[in-house]
Amino acid sequence: MFRPVTSKPDFVAQEHEILALWRDRRTFARLRAQNAGGPKWSFLDGPITANNPMGVHHAWGRAYKDLYQRFHAMLGEDQRFQNGFDCQGLWVEVNVERDLGFTSKRDIEAYGIDRFVTLCKQRVLTYAARQTEQSIRLGMWMDWNDPADLRRLGELLGHEPSAVTTIEGPDGPVTDTVEMLVGRLGMPDIGGSYFTFGNENNDLIWGFLAEVHRRGWLYKGHDTMPWCPRCGTGLSQMEMNEGYQDREDPGLTVRFPLVDRQGESLLVWTTTPWTLTSNVAAAVGPNVRYVKVRQGEDRFWLGKGTLKTALQGPFTVEEEVAGSELVGWRYTGPYDDLPAVRSAFADEYEHRVVLWDEVGEDEGTGIVHIAPGCGSEDYQLGKMLGLPVVGPIDEDGRYLDGFGWLSGLDAPNVAQQIVDDLERRGFFYHLEPFTHRYPHCWRCATPLLYRLVDEWFIAMGPVYDQPRETLTTEQVEASLRYQIMEVVDRIRWIPDFGSDRELDWLRNMHDWMISKKRYWGLALPIYDCGACGTIDVIGGREELHARAIAGWEAFEGHTPHRPWVDGVRIACSRCGAPVERIKDVGNPWLDAGIVPFSTLHYREAPDYWAQWFPADFITESFPGQFRNWFYSMLAMSTVLKRQEPFKTIFGYALVFGEDGRPMHKSWGNAIEFDEAADRMGVDVMRWMFAKARPEENILFGWHAADESRRELLILWNVYAFFITYARLAVWTPAEAAPPVADRPVLDRWILSRAAGTAAVVEDRLRDVDAVGATRALSAFMDGLSTWYLRLSRRRFSRSDDARDRVAAFATLHEALVATCRMLAPILPFLSDAMYGNLVTTVDGTARDSVHLTGWPTAELAGHRDERLEASMASAQGAVDLARTLRSIAQLKTRQPLAGAWLALPDRGLAVGPDLLRLIADEINVKAVTIIDDESALIERRVKPLLPKIGKRLGSSIPAVIAAARSGDVRFEADGSVTLAGITLAPDEVEVQATPRPGTAVAEDDGLVVVLDTALTPELIAEGDARELQRAIQDLRKEAALELDDQIDLWVGALPPAVATHLPSVATETLAEVVEGEPPAGLPQATVELDGGPVVIALRRHADDG
RNA sequence: GGGGGAGUAGCUCAAUCGGUCAGAGCGGCGGGCUUAUAUCCCGCUGGUUCCAGGUUCGAGUCCUGGCUCCCCUACCA
Structure with missing residues (x-):
């Protein structure tokens, strides 16, 4: 039996329950095991800066990341799920300075660079832990560390960095000093998130810089550069923009x-x-x-x-x-x-x-x-x-x-x-x-000055004043920027303007200033000999060890950061003089740019690297990253491999407040992630994000969330309805159902729609189009609720036909399970909550999470019947038109009518008896009859298909249109038509039915409905009976009776014609009609019938008497 | 300053290669269905498609000029 379900769900509480289930059942680990060895899909996580709690703007991008990783997992693809943190750089320093109340670099030096850098590491660990928790809350499935481990390491780092401790890794415990464990985070033996402050990350950047130097592109520039007097550092061109x-x-x-x-x-x-x-x-x-x-x-x-x-x-x-x-x-x-x-x-x-x-x-x-x-x-x-x-x-x-x-x-x-x-x-x-x-300084908003400085640059190479396609090989070889452009050409950019933006940036890029006169960051491995001017660049820790002539012992056991690494001296490769490292640290985008190498173990496991590089997919917010992460990855990958670091990049815009302005605390339009998760729930958020057009800024707020929630509630109500009646009927999926081909037309229709939707959503998600996917899903869920279920309700609640009822349950169950599977990548919680009840509770052999099921397209494909879907669309259109007519004639849908006539456009559609019956029920008429164009009620009209004939006919078009409008048409025997003396082939026109003037009809795009509005006494009496029934149901609801409560019913005097319907009304309302006056104090109501007001009263029928 | 994009209902957005009548959702008003629904359906309301020209049988869509906004880029002193 299914578990009972409330009609007023608490999504937030439910999400927490699902999180606990995933944890207890190790669902994610099992998914990865299940897909191990499958075809590879390489996703690379752009590192999030671990400097503050996560905001809702991060949630947008991270929702995309999780969506596509989950989707590809459902395709059975093997993936890396490593989360990443960006760790080094001025933004962390600025916050630590603020905490300490520092105002200048002198404060830092007086405090001690070692203590300061340790505080920076601790801050990163603190917020990495926090962001990990928030990302888990968002529903992300990634490979990351236990936040408690990160906090413990951070704490130990503050006390005794050289103390030896142990941390649990995937293949067993790992023991090292606290400082070195922190430096080894993200490596295979420890597992979890990668950290750009890691030893390996820094080491590989050294290797990159050594390669740049080997090619002669690294140089020291003496120039006036933009300078922030507060931060005491120069700004690279990349950093100049925001300010x-x-x-x-x-x-x-x-x-x-x-x-x-x-x-x-x-x-x-x-x-x-x-x-x-x-x-x-x-x-x-x-x-x-x-x-x-x-x-x-x-x-x-x-x-x-x-x-x-x-x-x-x-x-x-x-x-x-x-x-x-x-x-x-x-x-x-x-x-x-x-x-x-x-x-x-x-x-x-x-x-x-x-x-x-x-x-x-x-x-x-x-x-x-x-x-x-x-x-x-x-x-x-x-x-x-x-x-x-x-x-x-x-x-x-x-x-x-x-x-x-x-x-x-x-x-x-x-x-x-x-x-x-x-x-x-x-x-x-x-x-x-x-x-x-x-x-101004992008970090602290201080106006910049231009100051004479020595900084280190990577030369981008000449800009040639000629079209790119005319460049010679020699020209490209001499200019890094054009080499990067060639790499950019091999990447798919979504939206496609991204490619132009990146190329534009590369064309205008000045030499890349990579040095910063700061403390917390990559230690630039540059040794500038004061004696002879030779520049040595060290390509890695081992090389530094080999060339060290002093200070290695003091450095050993420390991460390659200031101040520890500063004490190591080497001998100048030319004159042999002892040389110190320059004091500068590196541009932080070096840290993130090396990630396609460092996290894929480029150096220690080249075979592994080759399997996962280049990444199939990355996604980040477009604004800003063209000159930051995208650029640095492209530049580094071009230098090291002359190859694209990723194949497809999906970019999205910014999160704004609901008022259309950037979120800003003091404007009152900012929403914290935690608050949003607690109040709207993350599935609601994820649905909003998936629906949003990525190239536009998203306006995020509580009203938008309400709209999104309404959509999810529709689905939930279908689900709750199903569960309620399946429990009443004691139906389970184990019960044998008729073959789909033998089921009623509505059943076949909704299953066909499910099959079509699965195919469309798969196609859209493979193409990185979440908007297209959610549109298809919305349309499907709408049809499921407002068409399939609304028209099928009786079959679940009180069908006398057991076989039909089983068909209904089986169909709706299959449709709901398919819906869960299609929604799983976007709404991981809601889909799994429903799936758990729909499947896991009743089938011990099934996979216990929707996320462990595959994508359903192939399984559903057999249900597809596109012709049926098109015919059903016509039926829906006919119902709309009939409702319009009723509204105009002021005839409530409750009032039965004798009949309606339907004319269809000439599109080869088949609306068989099944659908006619369905339309008749829906618009409450006794019969619906198809009429053809010979009928007195309609006439044939011709709709010329302009895009087809426009080019051929040119200026005679207006005459053709006028003739078509006025009905001045000659139909030829071969199906062609003549309008204004011009003959159009059958495939150049569409023949439609339109009403002849003067009849009570409605028409839309060739679909015509005629309604018989004549009322007979019998019809009026039947309408009264329906009115009476509705009033009784209202009263039941008011009296808060259960669905299956029997009642005693008192009804005032009825006209005989209405009274004949009383037994069926009683059956519908589970009533036993009692003669005489109702006892005082019962709920009662007055119904306005055609023959005058009637009083009704009811009470729950006593069980035993 | 240079380059790019966009202006469509009160708001958020659609509108296929230029094709007949510019549509949805939200909002507002009126009505209806319903013991799954806080849902939904129907109708009404609401438009100088930024402005002015041009091309065309036909322009929201293409072209020219102007206005406004956004993005990218930029140390003009």
Whole structure:
């Protein structure tokens, strides 16, 4: 017997029960064992940053991951399920700093890098544990560590990292120091999630960097780069994107007095007053005209096109020249007296005017302040012209020594002091706020500065100014970016615009800045010899050991992180001098990019790697990843193997609040994952996610969840109905049922629909189209509930025909089980809860989870009957039309009518007696008759199929359409038709029936229904009987009686014609009619019948008397 | 600043190769069915398909220009 089922399910509680079942029965482990050795489908998990609890935006992507892994598991495919965590990088550091109340890198160094790095590791372990729990709650089935183990390691790490401890692995216990166990997480002997801070991960990146160096693509760049003064680090091009914000800066116009032209000055505009200390030149444009203007005693030079905007007050133009005329003029800089400037200018340099193509007149004065120490374009220009460089600020954005009163001040905050100073010394001209887009640190929102730095880069190779297909092999060999593009071409991008985005990024990508002047991250294995300038790059831990000349003992036993690895020295490969590692750590996208190698055991098990590489599938949110994970994987895989790291990539957009804005705590539209899981349940969430169009942002909120839940409740109610009546009837699947071919048309229809849906959903999911899959599933569930079940209810509840009843139960059972299997990848909890009751409780030999069953397409295929499905669609259309007619005629569906007529479009459909009976029942008429186009009620109409004839007929189309509309048609013997003198072949038109004017009919796309609206006394009496029955059922419901309670019924005086129906009404309502007046106090009601009001009353029939 | 995409009902979105009447869901209003249903069905309401031109027998769809929004990209001083 099935377990009883409530009609008001608590999905959340049920999900927790299912989680417990999966755990107790080891369902996931059994699934993997079942599929072991099957065809491989390689999924690679993009690592989630283990730095905070998981958000609902993560849940969207992780729902996709789980959906497709479960689906492919149902196809019997063998998979890797390894979960991954991203661990290293500034985002973790920033949070640890915040916890400690630190404000600068000096705080970290004073605290101790070793303790700081340990805290970073602990934070990662803490949130890895938390995210693991949340992912389990989401229903994900992945290979990960017991969260308790991660927490224990984190705790031990804080106390005694070198203590030896033991952890349970898949093949037995593993013993090592705490620190090394943490470094070995995710390796085969320990199992579970991979962590990008792992030893193997770092080691393989070293190998990658050594290879890059071997090919000559690694270099140290001296340049001005965007710099975050709070984080004390440069930003790579990848990181620059998020942080552009509108910002108001001082728009300052200063005067640079000309040395050789007494009383004359250049006017120069800047939005970064702090860079004025570093001015070495003023640039003019070759195609810009310059004028000298007089204002009072002053003479100013500026671009002609900027006169109106740049100058304040009245002026007189005295002279006009080309930009080239100004070149070479010497001027006095505003900060020439500062010691740093004096020493930079020591070899006789003087400020002068230079020519630069980029100068324009859109903003400012047409004369550009050039400070090569404070801007990268300035730097390039300065390099070309041999200008001195004055770099004014340190890592924290403070002025260095040698800048007089400015030394020690925060550069971004000195604008007002500089203005005051310039004003006092006569350099000031005008100040006006200026709003522009300005880059900010993506991590801490601090406005960036441009700072002179040494950083490490991977060269991307030249960009050729020619179409890619015209490149020679030599050109491609010389340019990494084009090699990556070739790899991109071999990947399927979904949605397909992804490919263009990635190629666009690669075309515009500058050299990849991989260094960061921070603490927690990949230790770059670069050894830069101070003695001879040789650069050695170490390709792995073993190589480091072999080449170490000092410090190895102290390092041994530690993970390859700062500060421990910093103490190891090697001998320079050229001059033999002892060399230290550079202090920088690596760009964190290196960590994630190596994952297709490190997690697949590229180094220690090449055969295994070759089986799983490239991945068949990855999925991540598109925004951002083109230049991050996708890019780094592509770059590393191209360098190491010249091969695509994944074959298909599915991208999706962002999760927004229900109000269409990004989720933001202070806006009140943010929803935490845990809260969503507790209140809406994760299946509801997963259904929303699966239905959402991936290329659009999803608007996530409680109302959307309610809509989603309603859909699941429809299914649940079908299921609850089935269970209720199967229990009453004591039916189980063991009972022999008639062959499907012998079952009623509705049964054959719903099973055909199930078969068709399974095929469509499989096709859609294989094609990574969850939207298409959910649409097909929604349509199927709707048909199951509102058509199949609604029309079949009597067969379950009170059928006299035992054989028919068994057919109904068997059909609905099979349809529901098929539904569970089709829903399993999307709704793992609901589907398994229903399946458990539908199958496991009654069949001890069946698999005990829906997730262990295979995908059902093949099993259902025999049920498919597409012709029947099309005919049923017509029947449904006919019912809709009849309802419309009833509504217009104000005849309730309860009122029986004598008959209806039906005309079908000419589509070769067969609506046999079965379907006519079904339509008749549904619209409550005695009989439905098919009419043909000879009937007096309708006439034939021709619908020209425009897409077919349009090209052939051209301008005569309007006449053809007009003729078709007016019915001016000649039907030819061969089936062709003539309209407006033009003959159309049979396959160029569709012949439809349409109503002749003046009859009571409804029509839709050739389907015509005519309703006999005449009421006879017999029909009215029958309608009254139905009304009476409904009132009794209402009253039963009101009295809260059980479905199978017998009742005593009192009915007031009825007209004789209605009274004849009373016995059947009594049967329907399980009533025994009692004569006389009802006892007082019983539930009663008044029914408005055609013959007048009638009072009814009832009570539960006493069991024994 | 450069490049790309999108504008369809109050909201979220459909509309096949250019094809006859631009449709759903949600919302609102009215009605109906129902002892599976907090479901569902029917009807009504709601549209200058962003604007202006053009191509075509025919344009939501293609072309040109404009407006608005989004995304990508960018240190123009």
